[in-house]
Amino acid sequence: MTVIVDRERSEALAAWCAEMLSATDSEFEGAKRVAERLGAHWRGEDELAEIGFWTPDLGRGESPTLELFTAMDDVDLEAAETEASFRRERVEPVPSEDGEYHWVALSGVRPGTRSELGTLYWLRCEGEPIRDPVPYSLPFGAWGPVELYDVERLDAERADRGHFRSLAEGSDAGDEPPRIGPATSMLEVHPGTATEDGTLAGLAERIETIGGKLEAGEALTPAERAFAGYDAIQLMPVEPLTERASAPPRWEVVEGEGGAGDEDGSGVVAVHLRKPDQVNWGYDVVVSGFSAPNPAVLRSGRPDELVDLIATCHEFGVTVVFDVALGHADERGAELLPEPFVEGPGMYGLELEYRHPVVRALLLEMQRRKMDFGADGIRVDGAQDFTYWDDDREEAVHDDEFLAEMDRVVQAVAGVEYRPWMIYEDGRPWPREDWELASTYRTLIEAHPHAFQWSPVSFAHNTPALLTFWIGKWWRLEQVAERGGNWITGVANHDTVRRGTQMDTDVEFHQGNVNPYLGEELPEILDEAYDSAAATLLLHAFLPGVPMDFVHANARAPWGFVRDTDGEWNVKVVAEESRAIDWQVTPEAYLEEANFARLKRLGFESRGSLRRFLRALRAALDVTEYDPRSIATVLAAAEPPLSDREITGEFVERVADGWMADFHEFANLSNHTGGDEAWTAFSLSVREFRQERPWLRRDFGPEDRFEYARPADRRILFRGVRTSPDGAEELLFVANMEGSPEVVEPAALLGVPAEGWEPALSPPGVDVDSAGEPVTLGNAEGVAFVRER
Numbered sequence: 001m002t003v004i005v006d007r008e009r010s011e012a013l014a015a016w017c018a019e020m021l022s023a024t025d026s027e028f029e030g031a032k033r034v035a036e037r038l039g040a041h042w043r044g045e046d047e048l049a050e051i052g053f054w055t056p057d058l059g060r061g062e063s064p065t066l067e068l069f070t071a072m073d074d075v076d077l078e079a080a081e082t083e084a085s086f087r088r089e090r091v092e093p094v095p096s097e098d099g100e101y102h103w104v105a106l107s108g109v110r111p112g113t114r115s116e117l118g119t120l121y122w123l124r125c126e127g128e129p130i131r132d133p134v135p136y137s138l139p140f141g142a143w144g145p146v147e148l149y150d151v152e153r154l155d156a157e158r159a160d161r162g163h164f165r166s167l168a169e170g171s172d173a174g175d176e177p178p179r180i181g182p183a184t185s186m187l188e189v190h191p192g193t194a195t196e197d198g199t200l201a202g203l204a205e206r207i208e209t210i211g212g213k214l215e216a217g218e219a220l221t222p223a224e225r226a227f228a229g230y231d232a233i234q235l236m237p238v239e240p241l242t243e244r245a246s247a248p249p250r251w252e253v254v255e256g257e258g259g260a261g262d263e264d265g266s267g268v269v270a271v272h273l274r275k276p277d278q279v280n281w282g283y284d285v286v287v288s289g290f291s292a293p294n295p296a297v298l299r300s301g302r303p304d305e306l307v308d309l310i311a312t313c314h315e316f317g318v319t320v321v322f323d324v325a326l327g328h329a330d331e332r333g334a335e336l337l338p339e340p341f342v343e344g345p346g347m348y349g350l351e352l353e354y355r356h357p358v359v360r361a362l363l364l365e366m367q368r369r370k371m372d373f374g375a376d377g378i379r380v381d382g383a384q385d386f387t388y389w390d391d392d393r394e395e396a397v398h399d400d401e402f403l404a405e406m407d408r409v410v411q412a413v414a415g416v417e418y419r420p421w422m423i424y425e426d427g428r429p430w431p432r433e434d435w436e437l438a439s440t441y442r443t444l445i446e447a448h449p450h451a452f453q454w455s456p457v458s459f460a461h462n463t464p465a466l467l468t469f470w471i472g473k474w475w476r477l478e479q480v481a482e483r484g485g486n487w488i489t490g491v492a493n494h495d496t497v498r499r500g501t502q503m504d505t506d507v508e509f510h511q512g513n514v515n516p517y518l519g520e521e522l523p524e525i526l527d528e529a530y531d532s533a534a535a536t537l538l539l540h541a542f543l544p545g546v547p548m549d550f551v552h553a554n555a556r557a558p559w560g561f562v563r564d565t566d567g568e569w570n571v572k573v574v575a576e577e578s579r580a581i582d583w584q585v586t587p588e589a590y591l592e593e594a595n596f597a598r599l600k601r602l603g604f605e606s607r608g609s610l611r612r613f614l615r616a617l618r619a620a621l622d623v624t625e626y627d628p629r630s631i632a633t634v635l636a637a638a639e640p641p642l643s644d645r646e647i648t649g650e651f652v653e654r655v656a657d658g659w660m661a662d663f664h665e666f667a668n669l670s671n672h673t674g675g676d677e678a679w680t681a682f683s684l685s686v687r688e689f690r691q692e693r694p695w696l697r698r699d700f701g702p703e704d705r706f707e708y709a710r711p712a713d714r715r716i717l718f719r720g721v722r723t724s725p726d727g728a729e730e731l732l733f734v735a736n737m738e739g740s741p742e743v744v745e746p747a748a749l750l751g752v753p754a755e756g757w758e759p760a761l762s763p764p765g766v767d768v769d770s771a772g773e774p775v776t777l778g779n780a781e782g783v784a785f786v787r788e789r
Helices: 007-023 027-035 151-156 161-169 200-216 304-315 331-335 357-371 400-408 443-447 474-483 494-501 505-510 522-530 533-541 567-576 580-584 587-591 597-601 607-624 628-636 649-666 677-691 746-750
Strands: 039-043 048-054 065-071 081-091 101-107 120-124 186-189 232-235 251-254 267-274 319-324 342-346 349-352 377-380 387-390 395-398 411-413 416-418 421-424 452-454 487-489 546-550 705-708 715-723 729-739 742-744 758-761 775-777 781-788
Touching (some): 007 048, 027 357, 161 416, 357 400, 494 522, 494 580, 533 758, 533 781, 567 607, 580 607, 587 607, 628 649, 729 742, 729 746, 775 781
Parallel strands (some): 186 232, 186 546, 232 319, 377 421, 452 487
Antiparallel strands (some): 065 081, 081 267, 387 395, 729 781
């Protein structure tokens, strides 16, 4: 099969592009129309592909070549490494009048499907390839060629078309596209560590097993309960990520027999393929390729896997929220993106140039294509980071109009248009020093009343393992009660648990700040802090908003800041995250044969020996400006020696790499399946209580109360009553959020009659029969009662 260029159609595409750019009132509006046709689109009715590139980095008159690779035989995309033969062909695209865009329509190419690898492509014009930033499939990572994919077939064959048809049936003719409403409660999941193989297919299998058991009335295991009781799942980012520059390439053309081919570079080439396999928490995106799923979490290497996961969730009444991180790019993103994308260095890597009309349009198009895989909701990561420099004001200004554009994007799935549930993480004026006092967490809710934001009990630096955390947050919890209906609540998420592991144990213990009532060992204290009965009852069974939990906290499994991006940067990250060994790893867990194998091979046979090395590494970091060789010199001078190996810069990097890989494996939920039967049953019952009472999401009404017992002497007692909007049910809640055990009489504590209250929720070990009888509540314990009116 030979590639044939349809010259007439290619020229028509270039002419259409010029027309769109000149026919609109603004360059941005024209760029939005053009962006929808950039990238590769398979036109099945005509058996050809249309491909468009934005090429601002090329000089006028430069003539790039489109290089295409079509596999000669089936390619095993599940293999860790393999070799395959590809037919390489090169064609010339048609430039737009100003040379800023290049277009081509061609036949003789193969669209990718669930069972077959499609033709791969990129643009070439001397040196590095020019990559398509808005693909649907990147089977070999962001540095590999893009795959032509048949997304129309993918959409037509999805198993959850009925889910989307129901959206259309529920809206009136002539209305704006329907907006998907909020969930009742939500679970945050990191796909790379949620199941044994860390793939979306593995996660779909887990959800299908749990859903099937629930439908059949079968009991769940403690490990399965960690996923249950929610009507929404928020996936941590599933975008292509940065890669170590020193790592072997995922796509490597082998020079040799048949490699040179014809005079124009066409011919058969052998390619060495490596399956992407990254250790990362998901936020080190390069932005280029954002619209495609991260191949490292695709068991099959096919984007169908993401659609299958979403369809499985929909089958069991669970909506899916994508975590969209477009507020920054990893530094290596500059190697892949057109130059106008990058404004300059920033806090998290690269700042993006949101004000450039084409960049702006392409970022929105990345969002649209990614969400068109079928997501119901979108969480905008770090919305406060979408800024631009204002020369007149001489300061960075929030680009709220771009955030509004993100809110206006319309999805089209299974023939149905809709707008997703919109969630912003926005803690402005973060990172200003007074942000914890100054942030309202409502800026974008006020601008978009249908939107949600992360609440002050969910954003960043929450550390419930410390004494007085709950009383210190009282003023924020009052805000949740009064106006938290459009907030995402919950104390456990990927960021807050990580912040918990960063606490300096020497300082906190010395100052008496760690809550000793939570447990005896630090890992136990941390687990209880982020998964306590009192917090679960408060947020799921009482306060407004949409409570969100983190599956690792539910499973009481370790979690940390894992991001293997490059050797030198890994040293810095591991040093800064070194306290995780205190908070997350017990001496017994370290000694288990399956855990920390790489570090043990480097000579760290015990947790104590590794802990001493990591503490010294952290101390050395401050005086060496992160240079591994300088750090090694400092560490090598320590007495007694920190290792029986020669400590060189290379050794320090190997330790950092070993920690990243070992901790990533240690955090996998398949290694933490021994949850307590009674405890996990209680936690699930609280979440089910919430699901049965969606009215709890609403702000407090005139009859609702939320107080704490004064004086706050040795314990912090939260208490409150709520009444359902129809007045049919009352809810009474009492919890000892932190402190020594207290005997309370719930009804008397709230000054309400004791008659008619039925015990609804109580954790293991707390026996309660009546709201009018005394009950002992230990640290982080609580009870809830209901009464019909």
